[in-house]
Amino acid sequence: MMKVLFVCSGGMSSAIVVSALKKEGAKQGIDIEVLAVGSQEFDAEVRNGWDVAMVAPQVKHRFDGFKESADDAGVPCEAIPAQAYSPLGGPKLLKLVTELAKL
């Protein structure tokens, strides 16, 4: 079971990407728990035992702040490349997330 936390501006758009990731995970038989939060909730939420934190591309200018919170919590944190942030980007995203979780 892999626990992935997403952060975007309001937690809305990443919800769509989240469902793409879940679908791809189910296809490949990987059990994933995903939650999408808005930027304000991230600092508190990232401390709740996540394996990976992913930052949506539209808030990449706030990446340093998110990374700081994630480092505090000891969670690996990475920005999502723009091409993977799409309803059809599931496979790419899953690959990225599983690689990051192994670190």
Add this chain to the structure above:
Amino acid sequence: MDKFVAFLENNLSTPMAKLSEQKHLRAIRDGVVSALPFIIFGSLFLIIAFPPVAADSAVGEWAAKHIAEILIPYRLTMFIMTLYITFGIGYSLSQSYKLDPLSGGLLSLAAFLFTIGVKMMDGVGFVLPMTNLGGHGLFVGMLVSIFAVEILRLCKTKNITIKMPDSVPTSVARSFEALIPVTIVLLVMTVITVVFGVDMHSLVDKAVAPLISAGDTLPGVLVPVFLITFFWSFGIHGVSVVGAVARPVWEVYLANNSAAVAAGKAIPHIAPETFFQWFIWIGGSGATLGLVIAMLLTAKSSYSKAMGKATIVPSIFNINEPVIFGMPIVLNPVLIIPFIITPLIGATLAYVATSMGLVNPTYVMVPWTLPAPIGAYLSTGGDWRAIVLVMVNLTISVIIYLPFFKMYDKKLLAQETSVETTDNKKIAL
């Protein structure tokens, strides 16, 4: 071209976006955002008080008779929004400094109340006049919360505090810790507003008056519209960047408009944030619902066909990151052109229509995830002509996006067929 784009990204959009992450700007943005649920709740009662029905119908007569009572929930939320926002700003700013956020929020709130002034009313007792607690006092609220939290921080970093012995429980010790900054902040506020009798609100009003009138002109609308799509063209959340600076002004417009309606006066402003949301950002920033419709109508490549189907539903609810990053529009010269042009045209049309009185100005805030025609109808207090304006702007956006999309789709199709001929059945994503 790529070099030019990289130049813009590294020298313009990223530094500007970083600027919006400046601690005070971010605290103001987060403070305003934290009050939005209250503003939305309160503004809905404006629709009940002024229902979109004939004045002599049963509902219309009932509303007119009970208007004061119906507006009470509005008066206690949206009408005094700055009270909530001030706490939110103080809370967020102290949090970003890693100070006790509750102390920061409360101290900001207290400092703001000192600018209001207490009045004595016969038969009622002491009262706080509500006018400056609303959007009217927003800029003062911003200033005093920043002042309050900075003093709090100064006391913390310079270690100006009352030290309690270790045997004292931490919660008690903390309340004493805040005592010195609270005293400093509130004494300063007392000297300014009570001893010297300075009305901070009228001073700040004069200072921000040019800004308030500039934001309500056609250029004042077009500049933020352009900047928002400009940032998105580099994949940066434009509204969150531009809004950090512009949102206080937009909130003042909304507050003034709603207060005017509640008082039965003419609506003063064209351009609160609701104007942008419902008439311009149809389907999200860049009015991309038009692009998705163009995709559904004419897509030839299998990628565009799949994207059109996957993004139409979120687009109806104004969620368009999947379109912006999926197509992509980001760093895609062909689609960036209509992405920037369409909202500018929509904005001009909506501005002219509103200023000519063809459509009511917006004064009700409803959740931004409503489909545009419904959102526009509600936020204009139930003006059916707002739906017509949305439909006209939507049609225009489809027409503008169409040729650019076809051009891009042709390229995608060519890529797909060349990939297939090299016997790779997988579509390059």
